[in-house]
Amino acid sequence: MQSYWRLHRYPILFAFVSILFYIAFAYDLVRTDYIKLFMLFGALFYLCTKIIQFEKWNFKFLFVSGILFRLLFLVAVPNLSQDFYRFIWDGELIKNGINPYLFTPDQILEKGEIIIANMEELRNGMSDLNARHYSNYPPVNQLFFAFAALMGGGSVFGSMLVMRLLIVLADIGIVYWGQKLLQNLNLSSHMVFWYFLNPLVIIELTGNLHFEGVMLFFFVAAMYVISKNRWIWATPLYAASIMIKLVPVLFLPMFLKYFGFKKSALFYILVGVFSLVLLLPFYASVFIDNFSETVGLWFSNFEFNASIYNVVKKIAVTYYEAKPWELIKSYGSLIAKLAIGIFLLLALLRKNNTLQASITSMVLALTLYYFMSSTVHPWYVVFLLGISIFTNYRFPLVWSFAVILSYYAYSNPDYKESLPLLAIEYILVMGYFIYEILSNAPKKLYFFKK
Template sequence: MERRLSNALGILTIISAVLYGLFFSIERKEFSSLLIIYVLLFTLFGTLTYVLDKATKSNLKLLPDFIGKRFYGMPLLGGVFLIGLLLRFLLIDNTPHLSQDFFRFIWDGHQLINGFNPYLYLPDDVIASGATHIPNASFLHASMGELSSGLYTNYPPLNQLFFAAAAWLGGDSILSSIIWMRVFLILADVGIFIYGIKLLRLLGKSEWLITLYYLNPFTIIELTGNLHWEGMMAFFLLAAIYHLLKSQKVQSVLFMGSGILLKLLPVMVLPLLLRRLKFKKAVVYYLLVLVVVVAGFSLFVSQQLLDNYAASVGLWFGKFEFNGSIYYLVRYVGFKITGYNIIETAGKILPLFTFFIIVLISFIRKNEIPEILISSIMFSFFTYLMFSTTVHPWYLTIPLLFSIFTKYRFMLVWSCTIFLSYYAYSNTDFVESSLLLTIEYVLVLIMFIFDLYNNRVSLNNTRPIDVPQNL
């Protein structure tokens, strides 16, 4: 039995490795081919998690005891860790082809290491001025696209420091900078693997559930492959919540502040902590997080920065639209009534619904209970995405990660169906398919409703768990 399980895991890993290599050799305009491979990867992923579940029950060892015991005394987890690491390092020198954001990352990094505040200069203006301090400037400028080159950067300070580190270590080589960014993001996934196991054990859940994130094709492709920094944000937020549950407030504050300095979105989690911390302690926690965030921004702050940053962030809500759900329905109704696209109005109103729902979740749910708090984080980010005008695939990272600590699995379905949104890149006009978007969201909503029905006994009836202090 053990030999068959070991052989099955080995074969599944080899086939997955081949498919990942094939996936990143195909241009994003070849949507049908990419979709087929993506579905196959998810099929293998589902089979792999099933085999791992069987292996866990059989106490299968994938590594010798002297190695495996370093992974929380569980050799199987050590094997899972190495499988995920192998699949990621196979992509180490691949140039992302599903996203061109990394060109702007490298650009901003070189701006910073050369002493220029990246928030104050448009790439278009830098090119027009004839500046020579950015290696491969013309290529980076052309490759990042007109949309990025004509906007001020909207990546927060800690993200900029990572860009600068990759640019400095990579030197004049774009590929070397890509490799260093990928190394940073792989290390973030390693951190998620470690903290994920700690949190699962804290909640009394099976450690193998970490595979639902760690071996998920979505995370390997979007984070490691396409160099999106939501994975780093997810690490900081996960570590912050873990240390909060362990009553280690200083560590939690530092990780929470770092998450906000990387992507801003962890701000949505702060109201959810009110019942866990109680009012006075929550105020102190918020103030300390604010100190960390202000300290991070102080390295770049100026009135021009505030103006440029606010304008860039505002565009995401009032100008850009991609893979929306509720927003697209609102836009359709608005167009029927007014005869024009109402994105500027809808982009201002829909976030208010998100804010209102998060406030309700903060006060109505018993977030002092760890599993309820974690599910509230998942639901809050899910709400944010459902009301957003723009939902790129990598935006799913946080709710997907936190879903593995709950009984809800609809985010796993979405991590698969989200790839249908890439159809827009298969045509020169970037036109989305209403049919494919309908399939994407209908399948997610069906699973969402099933999850709610299946877990209709509310977690509010769950008793708080005792949090041991020595994990």
């Protein structure tokens, strides 16, 4: 025991201090206190880097630390996001045999015909914006909500606890399959802990109950099965990943050169079939209209933590007297088309003949999309970080720290952002992104190849 302490005393001390900071974050922080939030997050990120540097080959130490940090949030109420109230609301509807895509919370309350457990508490907890719109969470995500509501026994706390345990289990699965995938790609297996111990991941997923990690679990499992040349068996896993958060559907073109035309076509067909099977229990005549209406809001109404969009908006409003509410609708429509173009270009122009090269194209494409997007919530960066560990790019790790600057908006009742802080965030991220592109391209041939 004494010899273990002598060998590992610094990482043990770092882990102990992290425990104290995570407890403070989970139980003694309100999101309006930005200075405290920034200092805790910054300290936790520094401690995370030191723990991994000291113990990167000590799987047991890193794994136990990651589990312990997560368990500290077990009974904490999310303090940076209200989304979990809507998750539980949708789950309670399904538990009562009601399709969550057919009614908004406000419509249900106005009719007064449907009664679900804790409906007043759930409606008061979620934002007014959320309550006015139809659910935009895909079918598999809804099944997790329903499971949490069922196992939670009608209690908000019980449902919250079940969701938290599901998210922790997904992160454990990412460590398991992620290490196997890293080994198959001839990469260092300890890289998975840059995800597993990352404060952004722990706080936004386990702490605030976002399901990006569950989406990533199915995605990583699918990539591992593909790496074992059993790509047909990967299709239901890939479909499940799509049906949690939709993002992986954008990556389908990246497999075209890796699989070849015939295999790609069959892969797409099977993923589509499994996706439809998962969708069928929720299908109704108005499903597509309601779901697409809500998803479309992300392109035409919302803005948060944007980079290029803020520059465009500043120029358009200042010099061309553009109306912001009209600008974002036009911009959103344009960006949706540009994003599709970027994903197709990277699929066709890059030499995606290996799985790692294909995943690298996914990282680059999703990054460029986020740079252009008008809305980049902090938890969006989690998935980008998760897939980047299977490449040689590290700028998403920088982003997982720099995104803390966007949390400043939470300190204001009207969510007013600080453009100088956002400028610092994106200068750091884009600067490191450009540095890695320029330094990696000549020697590793990771960008466009002929």
